[in-house]
Amino acid sequence: MSDNVVQTVQALKRGTVEVYTETDLAQRLVDAAKAGRPMRIKLGLDPTSPDIHLGHTVVLRKMRQFQDLGHKAVLIIGDYTARVGDPTGQNATRPMLSPEQIERNARTYFNQAGHILNTSPDKLEVRYNSEWLAKLNLADLIKLASSMTVARMLERDTFELRYKAGDPIGIHEFLYPLMQGYDSVMVRSDVELGGTDQTFNNLVGRDLQRLNDQPPQIVITMPILVGLDGKEKMSKSKGNYVGVTDSPNDMFGKIMSISDEMMANYYTLLTSLPAEQIATLVDPNQTHPKEAKVALGKTIVAQFYGPELAEIAAAEFDRVFAQGQLPDEIPEFRLPAEPISIKQLLTTCKLVDTGGEAKRMVMQGGVSIDGQKVTDPNAATTPADGMVVQVGKRRFARIRV
Numbered sequence: 001m002s003d004n005v006v007q008t009v010q011a012l013k014r015g016t017v018e019v020y021t022e023t024d025l026a027q028r029l030v031d032a033a034k035a036g037r038p039m040r041i042k043l044g045l046d047p048t049s050p051d052i053h054l055g056h057t058v059v060l061r062k063m064r065q066f067q068d069l070g071h072k073a074v075l076i077i078g079d080y081t082a083r084v085g086d087p088t089g090q091n092a093t094r095p096m097l098s099p100e101q102i103e104r105n106a107r108t109y110f111n112q113a114g115h116i117l118n119t120s121p122d123k124l125e126v127r128y129n130s131e132w133l134a135k136l137n138l139a140d141l142i143k144l145a146s147s148m149t150v151a152r153m154l155e156r157d158t159f160e161l162r163y164k165a166g167d168p169i170g171i172h173e174f175l176y177p178l179m180q181g182y183d184s185v186m187v188r189s190d191v192e193l194g195g196t197d198q199t200f201n202n203l204v205g206r207d208l209q210r211l212n213d214q215p216p217q218i219v220i221t222m223p224i225l226v227g228l229d230g231k232e233k234m235s236k237s238k239g240n241y242v243g244v245t246d247s248p249n250d251m252f253g254k255i256m257s258i259s260d261e262m263m264a265n266y267y268t269l270l271t272s273l274p275a276e277q278i279a280t281l282v283d284p285n286q287t288h289p290k291e292a293k294v295a296l297g298k299t300i301v302a303q304f305y306g307p308e309l310a311e312i313a314a315a316e317f318d319r320v321f322a323q324g325q326l327p328d329e330i331p332e333f334r335l336p337a338e339p340i341s342i343k344q345l346l347t348t349c350k351l352v353d354t355g356g357e358a359k360r361m362v363m364q365g366g367v368s369i370d371g372q373k374v375t376d377p378n379a380a381t382t383p384a385d386g387m388v389v390q391v392g393k394r395r396f397a398r399i400r401v
Contacts, residue, residue, distance in 0.1 A: 253317055297313070351391040383399045
């Protein structure tokens with residue numbers, strides 16, 4: 001094995017959890033080079049949610065790394081599998097999505113993934129798995145199902161836990177890993193990427209490729225990015241996320257809120273900086289933590305908006321949070337000068353999504369009006385022209401009457 005191949009494998013291993021297998025990856029790189037063809041790097045996305053956050057970009061960035069090495073990304077939009085719903089991590093049967101929801105979410109997914117991936121036709125192939133799955137007849141489906149045993153399916157922790165608890169498992173849910181694995185057969189993938197929660201599904205792809213006389217794909221699993229709270233995985237539903245369409249100011253501000261201990265992980269998974277440079281940045285004896293965090297925020301914002309807007313976002317953050325000044329731009333809302341509850345005020349000004357969130361933010365001491373903390377979510381206040389309402393560190397609204 002040449003030194004060049006060894007170095008490439010080591011570079012591709014950066015930030016990964018597992019490679020099934022490293023030896024296979026090295027050999028596939030050699031074989032592809034000899035054949036003069038790019039490897040086909042598969043990533044399946046089920047468009048069950050329309051928005052991509054930084055947690056999703058971990059695996060997209062790995063796919064981009066393969067693209068930059070001359071290989072072809074094959075992005076599978078799981079429009080057909082989304083009708084089943086991936087049972088990964090679920091303790092209950094998930095509702096099926098309508099075709100209209102799937103199509104709308106798929107378009108949004110692709111547009112946002114384009115912030116990370118090289119979307120030129122020679123570098124990216126986009127497929128919808130309804131192309132082949134919708135054509136399967138009952139005989140095809142029975143043949144596909146016969147390739148897997150119930151015992152093997154129950155090895156999957158989510159199924160095992162639900163089975164032991166006596167919770168219902170739909171037969172259609174057993175089909176999901178098989179359909180995802182069949183995608184690998186149909187696109188003849190050399191490598192499949194996924195989070196650690198997708199390991200079972202991706203390894204099923206290897207099995208199905210063997211049964212169809214194809215070289216089994218290499219499976220590379222990526223870690224699940226911890227959210228801003230440092231406790232749970234990044235998730236929009238948990239409110240601990242950074243969206244790829246967040247404004248530069250919001251994106252930078254959210255990055256600045258992570259703990260010092262999380263910086264090494266974020267640098268490794270969300271940037272392309274060399275390991276030696278990261279080690280220097282996250283070592284408090286060599287770099288002050290605030291300086292390192294500012295550099296991280298600038299690096300991430302620059303990936304989506306360019307270095308100029310990253311610098312502006314950093315300067316705005318310093319002005320607002322370090323110097324205690326108000327942002328230059330604050331959304332304005334016109335309200336009548338009539339008493340309104342704090343909860344209703346926050347939802348009306350779109351500072352929170354629900355009354356429950358409003359109550360929680362007030363009780364946590366995260367709400368102020370004109371710099372004065374609010375302690376009662378049910379208290380009434382009368383809007384005044386120019387009144388500034390703040391929720392947390394980054395959400396502001398100015399009232400006009």
